[in-house]
Amino acid sequence: xxxxxxxxxxxxxxxxxxxxxxxxxxxxxxxxxxxxxxxxxxxxxxxxxxxxxxxxxxxxxxxxxxxxxxxxxxxxxxxxxxxxxxxxxxxxxxxxxxxxxxxxxxxxxxxxxxxxxxxxxxxxxxxxxxxxxxxxxxxxxxxxxxxxxxxxxxxxxxxxxxxxxxxxxxxxxxxxxxxxxxxxxxxxxxxxxxxxxxxxxxxxxxxxxxxxxxxxxxxxxxxxxxxxxxxxxxxxxxxxxxxxxxxxxxxxxxxxxxxxxxxxxxxxxxxxxxxxxxxxxxxxxxxxxxxxxxxxxxxxxxxxxxxxxxxxxxxxxxxxxxxxxxxxxxxxxxxxxxxxxxxxxxxxxxxxxxxxxxxxxxxxxxxxxxxxxxxxxxxxxxxxxxxxxxxxxxxxxxxxxxxxx
Amino acid sequence: xxxxxxxxxxxxxxxxxxxxxxxxxxxxxxxxxxxxxxxxxxxxxxxxxxxxxxxxxxxxxxxxxxxxxxxxxxxxxxxxxxxxxxxxxxxxxxxxxxxxxxxxxxx
Numbered sequence: 001x002x003x004x005x006x007x008x009x010x011x012x013x014x015x016x017x018x019x020x021x022x023x024x025x026x027x028x029x030x031x032x033x034x035x036x037x038x039x040x041x042x043x044x045x046x047x048x049x050x051x052x053x054x055x056x057x058x059x060x061x062x063x064x065x066x067x068x069x070x071x072x073x074x075x076x077x078x079x080x081x082x083x084x085x086x087x088x089x090x091x092x093x094x095x096x097x098x099x100x101x102x103x104x105x106x107x108x109x110x111x112x113x114x115x116x117x118x119x120x121x122x123x124x125x126x127x128x129x130x131x132x133x134x135x136x137x138x139x140x141x142x143x144x145x146x147x148x149x150x151x152x153x154x155x156x157x158x159x160x161x162x163x164x165x166x167x168x169x170x171x172x173x174x175x176x177x178x179x180x181x182x183x184x185x186x187x188x189x190x191x192x193x194x195x196x197x198x199x200x201x202x203x204x205x206x207x208x209x210x211x212x213x214x215x216x217x218x219x220x221x222x223x224x225x226x227x228x229x230x231x232x233x234x235x236x237x238x239x240x241x242x243x244x245x246x247x248x249x250x251x252x253x254x255x256x257x258x259x260x261x262x263x264x265x266x267x268x269x270x271x272x273x274x275x276x277x278x279x280x281x282x283x284x285x286x287x288x289x290x291x292x293x294x295x296x297x298x299x300x301x302x303x304x305x306x307x308x309x310x311x312x313x314x315x316x317x318x319x320x321x322x323x324x325x326x327x328x329x330x331x332x333x334x335x336x337x338x339x340x341x342x343x344x345x346x347x348x349x350x351x352x353x354x355x356x357x358x359x360x361x362x363x364x365x366x367x368x369x370x371x372x373x374x375x376x377x378x379x380x381x382x383x384x385x386x387x388x389x390x391x392x393x394x395x396x397x398x399x400x401x402x403x404x405x
Numbered sequence: 406x407x408x409x410x411x412x413x414x415x416x417x418x419x420x421x422x423x424x425x426x427x428x429x430x431x432x433x434x435x436x437x438x439x440x441x442x443x444x445x446x447x448x449x450x451x452x453x454x455x456x457x458x459x460x461x462x463x464x465x466x467x468x469x470x471x472x473x474x475x476x477x478x479x480x481x482x483x484x485x486x487x488x489x490x491x492x493x494x495x496x497x498x499x500x501x502x503x504x505x506x507x508x509x510x511x512x
Contacts, residue, residue, distance in 0.1 A: 113488060160510045161406055163487040171489070 005041055008054040010204040013038075013129030015055060016062050018101030021108075021126075021164055027154045029066050031126060037062035102127060103215050104164050110179045111162045118153035123182050124189070125150055128208055166219070176220060180229050180286065183209045183216075187233050191240070192390050200244055200392035206237055224276055228287030231272035235293035238265035243392075250396035254302045266297045288317045307336040324353040328363055340370040358387035362397060374404045406510065407442060407484055408491045410498060413505040414478035420446070424503050431501040435483060440494060446479035478504065 013034065020030035037058045051057035109122040124130045136146035156162065167175045190205025213230045220226050242260040245251050273294040276287050283291070292313045299305040314330035327350055335343035344367040347360070354360035365380035381401035388394045420428070435441040450469040457464045469476065481498065485491045491508050499506040 111488075113492065159512070160408075160508075161487040163489050165489075167489070 004050045004054070005038070005045060008041065008050075008058065009038060009129060012055045012058050014102045014105065014127045014208070016058050017126055017129075018105040019059055020062055020066055021105060022101050023063070024066055024070070025164065027108075027126060027157060029069060033062045033066035033069060034058075036065040040065075100215055102212070103219070104166055106179055106182075106212060107166050107175065108157065108162060108164045110175075110182045111157070112175065112178055113160065113162060114153050114156065116178075116181070118149050119178065119182050120185055121146060121149050122153045124186060127212070128186060128205060130205075172220060173223065176216060176223065176226065179216065180213075180225060183213050184229060184233075184286070187236075191236060192393065200248065200250070200390050201240060203240070206233070206240065209233060210237060224279060224281055225284045225286045227272050227276055228284060228290045231269045231276070231290035232286050232293060234265045234272070235269035235290060235297050238262040238269065238297060248392055248395060249399065250390070250392040252396065253296065258300060261297065269297070270294055283316075285317065285321055288313055288320070292317075305336070307333055311337055324350045325357070325359075328354060328357075328360060332363060335367060335370075340367040343367055344371065356387065358384045358389075358393075361387065362393075365397070365400070369400070369404060377401075378404050406486065407482055409509050409511065410481040410483060410491070410495055411477055411507045411509070412446075412479040412481075412498075412502055413475050413507060415475045415505060417504060419449075420502065424501070427501040427503075431498055434497075435481070435494070440483040440485055440490075442482040442484055444479070444481040447477060450476045475505075 016034045016037065017027075017030045020033055021027055024030060040061055041054075041058065045051075105127055106123060109126050110119045114122070121135050124135045125132070132147050132150070133143050135150075136143045166172075187206055187209035190202040190207075190209060193200055193202045193205075210230070210233050213226065213233060217223075217226050217230055238261050239253075239256060241262070242256040242258070243251055251257075269290065273287075273290050276283060276290070292310055295306050295309050295313070311330065311333040314326070314333055317326055318330060328347060331343045331346040331350075334346055344364065347364055347367065350360060361380045361384035365377050365384055368374075368377035368380055378401055381397055381404075385394055385397045385401070388397060432441070432444060435444075453469040455466045455468065455470050457466075479502070483491065483494065485494065488508070488510075495506050495508050
């Protein structure tokens with residue numbers, strides 16, 4: 001039974017919140033009523049059985065809860081407001097390019113008038129259905145601070161009247177880049193979940209990020225970065241099942257069973273990458289990252305990987321994105337071509353900016369191991385384990401450390 | 406729904422004739438599109454006087470209440486359906502008066 005409720009939560013949360021937001025025009029009411037509907041499901045479904053259409057049951061229940069709440073609260077407030085919200089007599093809205101409530105919810109949560117961290121928190125809460133502690137853990141802030149961030153963002157949406165809609169065609173390109181950034185962060189959190197007591201891979205989040213990116217692609221089929229991000233996500237997702245072992249340990253790219261990769265997703269990702277190449281337009285960040293992943297997924301064996309191609313793509317990426325994380329990943333490709341000594345020198349230069357980042361220490365640890373500098377490698381593994389938040393990754397790093405001679 | 410669009414001056418000084426002309430064009434558009442409520446430019450911060458009558462007697466002091474490089478140079482009060490409409494207008498308004506602008510909804 002708890003499985004049925006968990007499944008319904010993953011599948012229906014965003015839909016319920018979005019449809020209530022459309023009807024009541026208020027994120028707080030929508031979220032609280034959705035939460036109450038799920039709480040009611042927890043009470044009722046074990047006794048009554050799972051309804052034939054859980055989504056419809058939840059939406060109807062949430063609608064009732066919302067109306068109860070508005071009636072309760074409006075006893076002290078304006079009666080007209082109650083009438084307006086409870087009797088939905090607004091003329092139907094004109095059709096938009098894509099009539100998806102969830103897409104509107106995303107554009108509302110990712111509005112440029114909100115701070116980036118608020119956009120992310122709000123999207124994870126309202127669209128992804130993550131609990132406040134889960135979001136707080138994912139972004140390493142205290143629960144209370146995360147709660148405040150979400151509350152402030154919702155209050156601003158209400159007070160400043162940030163609209164619940166997909167922006168008009170002319171505004172879309174400018175607004176979509178912020179949405180892509182948020183969706184990529186959601187995907188990454190799903191792919192390498194940070195919490196100590198969540199699954200190491202949260203398929204619900206990666207699937208939702210992919211689904212939403214697909215939606216945005218139907219809206220903007222010619223946007224290279226939308227196609228690029230979708231391809232990138234598909235090519236990473238294709239390796240998901242090979243990435244965690246039966247014992248819950250992360251499996252690095254060089255040790256993965258490539259037969260377990262999802263060939264359909266890889267084919268779709270490759271098709272998108274080729275389509276972007278054929279477009280002949282200078283690629284953006286996501287398109288380059290997708291191309292890198294296309295190279296990795298083209299190799300039937302790690303030894304067949306075209307590392308010079310990977311490095312050339314990283315060189316291209318470095319020109320667009322000067323972040324030290326990009327430089328770190330470039331160094332990993334460099335190690336394959338010019339050896340661990342050269343790569344280690346490049347990695348060490350990033351120390352001032354990446355000292356608090358687990359992947360920096362994990363990369364150093366691996367390079368030091370390959371250079372036979374076991375003692376330094378061990379210290380770097382220790383540091384990486386201390387900083388890593390993902391359970392599967394911690395298990396992997398611990399084994400590698402313990403295998404050192 | 407009404408919004409206050411504040412014009413923030415960060416050391417550029419009084420508006421030039423070219424900026425004044427652009428602001429006139431923008432104002433005409435606000436009127437034509439039904440957004441206009443009220444607008445005005447403010448004299449320099451040095452002309453401000455602060456009055457505090459929270460205590461026993463009214464205290465009158467010379468100068469703005471806060472010393473800062475940035476100050477309020479003028480404002481529009483507009484009527485608009487939602488923030489997206491305001492953000493577009495504000496972008497054009499910022500171009501017209503050649504200054505930074507802050508948008509805030511009325512309560």
